[in-house]
Amino acid sequence: MTFRSILLGAAAVALLAVPAFAADYLGGAVKSTDIGGKMVLTDANGMSLYTFDKDTNGDGKSVCNGDCAVKWPPLAADAAVAAEGDFTVVTRDDGSTMWAYKGWPLYYWYEDVAAGDISGDGVGGVWHLAIE
Known part of the structure; x- marks a missing residue:
């Protein structure tokens, strides 16, 4: 085995260990991350984002408020930001702002504790991973 083949093998292993990112959005605050073969929207730390079927696509509102927002915190947006793509x-x-993707407000799930967790997918049959 030559040094070159060892080096190429090590590089291939290193590439497999790095998560694949298809795209960065909002200055890197949101990423498209390959999780289980799906391109899932995550925050910059790799925490999965979700959509809620009870929201109405494109109406600029979130119906997940109060106790719902405790379990499903919104992906907060600074009040000074503007739409991007x-x-x-x-x-x-409550007057706060949050991000929506293709008209669907984006949320976290409080039981996801580590990057790549997707335990909120399918909860109540109305919560789904935000897919690119």
């Missing part, structure tokens, strides 16, 4: 800003009932 497929990402828009939604104003919540």
